[in-house]
Amino acid sequence: AQKVTQAQTEISVVEKEDVTLDCVYETRDTTYYLFWYKQPPSGELVFLIRRNSFDEQNEISGRYSWNFQKSTSSFNFTITASQVVDSAVYFCALKPPAGANNLFFGTGTRLTVIP
Amino acid sequence: DAGITQSPRYKITETGRQVTLMCHQTWSHSYMFWYRQDLGHGLRLIYYSAAADITDKGEVPDGYVVSRSKTENFPLTLESATRSQTSVYFCASSEFQGMNSPLHFGNGTRLTVT
Numbered sequence: 001a002q003k004v005t006q007a008q009t010e011i012s013v014v015e016k017e018d019v020t021l022d023c024v025y026e027t028r029d030t031t032y033y034l035f036w037y038k039q040p041p042s043g044e045l046v047f048l049i050r051r052n053s054f055d056e057q058n059e060i061s062g063r064y065s066w067n068f069q070k071s072t073s074s075f076n077f078t079i080t081a082s083q084v085v086d087s088a089v090y091f092c093a094l095k096p097p098a099g100a101n102n103l104f105f106g107t108g109t110r111l112t113v114i115p
Numbered sequence: 116d117a118g119i120t121q122s123p124r125y126k127i128t129e130t131g132r133q134v135t136l137m138c139h140q141t142w143s144h145s146y147m148f149w150y151r152q153d154l155g156h157g158l159r160l161i162y163y164s165a166a167a168d169i170t171d172k173g174e175v176p177d178g179y180v181v182s183r184s185k186t187e188n189f190p191l192t193l194e195s196a197t198r199s200q201t202s203v204y205f206c207a208s209s210e211f212q213g214m215n216s217p218l219h220f221g222n223g224t225r226l227t228v229t
Binding site: 004006031032033035037042043044045047050052091095096097100101102103105106107108 | 146156213214
């Protein structure tokens with residue numbers, strides 16, 4: 001069975017602070033992909049990143065970085081120098097190799113950046 | 116513009132009524148999906164389709180019907196709406212089958228069943 005856990009339901013930070021959103025997953029598959037999506041207040045879901053289970057290199061994109069650790073089944077997302085525009089709900093998701101070609105989502109973390 | 120569009124954006128209906136949510140994509144993606152988003156549950160898969168005329172159930176299919184007569188359209192019908200179906204519904208598409216193929220989502224339909 002596939003399961004994604006985002007234990008942080010809500011996080012509030014003051015602008016310019018760094019923040020890390022946790023994601024822990026469970027799967028019996030040896031190959032899989034992990035994804036992060038952003039849902040801003042307008043409601044749409046925006047794809048941010050995907051990561052292959054064989055690639056444990058950290059990835060950085062501007063103020064965003066992702067830390068994938070297979071040993072702890074975690075795929076954490078860090079925003080450096082947070083901005084008000086980062087306020088959103090962030091979803092971590094898992095895609096296994098077989099089945100419906102769909103994503104298994106966590107319950108999301110609502111990030112509020114206070115100006 | 117190319118993309119995936121859902122209609123209506125908001126819908127209020129009464130218990131027992133039939134309601135259809137529309138989804139249209141211009142990418143010619145093979146795969147299409149319907150999810151519902153509820154607080155505390157994240158997004159859960161209702162139905163998916165691998166191609167025209169091929170559909171299958173997801174995690175929470177009860178009370179829903181889908182069809183896919185054309186590649187670009189994937190309507191979701193609630194045959195007899197219940198209050199428990201009050202939710203935000205997202206349609207998504209994926210270009211191909213593969214772990215690395217991301218899902219692209221529409222803007223969602225917020226459905227309220229009174």
